[in-house]
Amino acid sequence: MADPELPSVSVLIITKNRRPLLAQVLRSIQELDYPKEKLEIVVVEDTLEPLPPPGVVYISEDFHGKGRSLMRSVSVRASMGEILAFTDDDVVMDPAWLRELVKPLLDHPDVAGVGGAVLPKKSTLLGLCEYVLGYPGGGLRYTHAAAGKLVETRYLSTVNCAYRRPALLEAGGFHPQSVLSGEDYILSREVAKRYRCLFNPRAVVYHEPVNLWRLFARFVNFGRGEMELLGFTDDRLSLVRLMMRESLGLKYLGFLLLLLLANVNPLWILVVAAAHYGYLVFSYRFITRYIPRRDVLLAVPAVRFVSDLGMDWGRVRGLVERFLRGLRG
Numbered sequence: 001m002a003d004p005e006l007p008s009v010s011v012l013i014i015t016k017n018r019r020p021l022l023a024q025v026l027r028s029i030q031e032l033d034y035p036k037e038k039l040e041i042v043v044v045e046d047t048l049e050p051l052p053p054p055g056v057v058y059i060s061e062d063f064h065g066k067g068r069s070l071m072r073s074v075s076v077r078a079s080m081g082e083i084l085a086f087t088d089d090d091v092v093m094d095p096a097w098l099r100e101l102v103k104p105l106l107d108h109p110d111v112a113g114v115g116g117a118v119l120p121k122k123s124t125l126l127g128l129c130e131y132v133l134g135y136p137g138g139g140l141r142y143t144h145a146a147a148g149k150l151v152e153t154r155y156l157s158t159v160n161c162a163y164r165r166p167a168l169l170e171a172g173g174f175h176p177q178s179v180l181s182g183e184d185y186i187l188s189r190e191v192a193k194r195y196r197c198l199f200n201p202r203a204v205v206y207h208e209p210v211n212l213w214r215l216f217a218r219f220v221n222f223g224r225g226e227m228e229l230l231g232f233t234d235d236r237l238s239l240v241r242l243m244m245r246e247s248l249g250l251k252y253l254g255f256l257l258l259l260l261l262a263n264v265n266p267l268w269i270l271v272v273a274a275a276h277y278g279y280l281v282f283s284y285r286f287i288t289r290y291i292p293r294r295d296v297l298l299a300v301p302a303v304r305f306v307s308d309l310g311m312d313w314g315r316v317r318g319l320v321e322r323f324l325r326g327l328r329g
Contacts, residue, residue: 005106006034006035006038006099006102006106007038007081007082007083007102007105007106008038008039008040008080008081008082008083009034009038009039009040009081009082009083009084009085009098009102009162010040010041010042010079010080010081010083010084010085011029011039011040011041011042011085011086011087011098012042012044012072012075012076012079012084012085012086012087013025013041013042013043013044013075013086013087013088013089014043014044014045014046014068014071014072014075014088014089015043015044015045015046015089016045016046016047016063017046017047018089018090019051021089021090021208022043022045022053022089023053024092025087025088025089025090025091025092025093026041026043026053026055026056027092028091028092028093029041029093030055031093031095032093032095032097032098032099033095033096033098033099034098034099034102039098040057040079040080040081041055041056041057042056042057042058042059042075042078042079043056043057043058043059043075044059044060044061044071044072044074044075044078045058045059045060045061046060046061046062046063046064046071047060047061047062048062057078057079059074059075059078061074067178067180067183068178068183069174069175069176069177069178069183070174070176072086072158072174072183073173073174073176076168076173076174081165082164082165083101083102083105083162083163083164083165084162084163084164084165084168085098085101085161085162086158086159086160086161086162086163086184087158087159087160087205088158088159088207090207090208091118091121091159091160091205091206091207091208092121092205092206093204093205093206094203094204094205094206096202096203096204097116097160097203097204097205098162098203100116100200100202100203100204101114101116101160101161101162101200101203102114102162103200104150104198104200105162105164108196108198110195110196111195111196111197111198112163112164112167112168112191112194112195112196112197113156113161113162113163113164113167113188113191113192113195113197113198114156114161114162114197114198114199114200114203115153115155115156115157115160115161115197115198115199115200115203116160116161116199116200116201116202116203116204116205117139117142117143117160117200117201117202117203117204117205118131118134118139118157118159118160118204118205118206118207119131119204119205119206119207120206120207120209121206121207121208121209122208122209124209125295125296125299126209126210126211126212126215126299126303127209128291128293128296129296129299129300129303130207130209130210130215130303132284132287132291132296132300133300133303133304133307135215135218135307140287140290140291142199142201143201144286144287144290146199146200146201148201148202149201150198150199150200151198151199152196152197152198152199153192153197153198153199154188154189154192154197155184155185155188155189155192156184156187156188156191156197157184158183158184159205159207160203160204160205161184161188163187163191167191167194167195168187168191170194171187171190171191171193171194172187172190173187174186174187175187175232177228177231177232178225178228178229180221180224180225180228180318182222182225182226182228182229186229212303212306215303215306215307215310216306216307216309216310217310218310219306219307219308219309219310219311219314220310220311220313220314220317221314222310222311222314223310223311223312223313223314223315223316223317223318224314224315224317224318224321225314225318226239226243226311226314226315226318227314227315227318227319227321227322228318228322230322231322243315246308246311247308247311247312247315248305248308248309248311248312249308249309249312249316250312252269252272252273255269255272256269276301277301277302277305280300280301280304281297281298281300281301284297284300284301285297287300
């Protein structure tokens with residue numbers, strides 16, 4: 001791809017209290033294989049003590065309680081690029097990352113959004129499990145399914161994606177009522193209603209792994225975000241079906257009720273859990289082609305249990321919060 005053909009791109013990052021990580025991602029962007037004259041970096045920081053990094057468009061404000069969606073919207077308004085590329089402050093990029101996000105947009109005029117792969121920056125056990133499960137989006141299960149090719153998708157994660165500016169604006173941008181999480185899900189859903197979106201496994205960023213507690217807390221927030229989304233989505237029924245289908249807690253509660261109704265010892269739920277664990281190990285056996293470590297295969301179901309339980313706890317908490325707001329209102 002010749003440089004004159006490349007469009008101008010704005011790389012948009014939001015951040016809070018993670019300046020050492022932010023410095024890493026900014027160094028990584030400077031090393032991208034992309035013409036510097038066509039590259040703009042926009043950083044929006046939630047802080048009361050601004051410290052502008054050199055060479056970027058920098059906006060600082062106290063966003064406390066206003067949410068990631070507003071911060072993303074501020075970054076969009078401050079940007080000038082034809083293509084808007086989104087990432088987080090806890091990644092570093094493969095040098096070809098931006099070209100691989102942009103190329104499908106140039107090759108396919110009907111494509112409005114492209115997402116990429118997210119690999120672990122450090123090969124810790126938890127980091128590898130996150131990679132397998134796709135936490136955040138674009139993990140091993142996505143790259144395995146893509147088999148090195150561009151594939152259709154309806155969900156782009158703002159840890160690694162790019163949109164045509166007109167398509168993003170036509171879809172309404174980031175929803176102003178999305179405060180807790182899920183702003184990228186809502187946007188990609190709206191863009192996918194109008195245009196094609198693709199996943200490119202060659203557009204790679206490397207993500208900083210978290211500890212198990214932070215993973216649980218992240219999914220609690222995702223669950224709260226789903227309940228928040230119920231308050232303004234135009235497709236509540238589909239969202240409720242999705243939550244019921246994916247809820248680990250509802251599945252186990254259903255099994256427990258069946259055992260009680262059948263007058264069977266409820267401790268048999270432990271057998272159900274063991275069988276479920278075995279099924280997950282079997283279903284993830286493909287990962288041994290990429291990660292020849294038995295401990296990863298055995299740990300992936302446990303990490304998924306933790307994230308699913310966090311999601312369910314967040315949904316319950318979000319439901320209670322909605323109920324209490326209703327009482328006050």
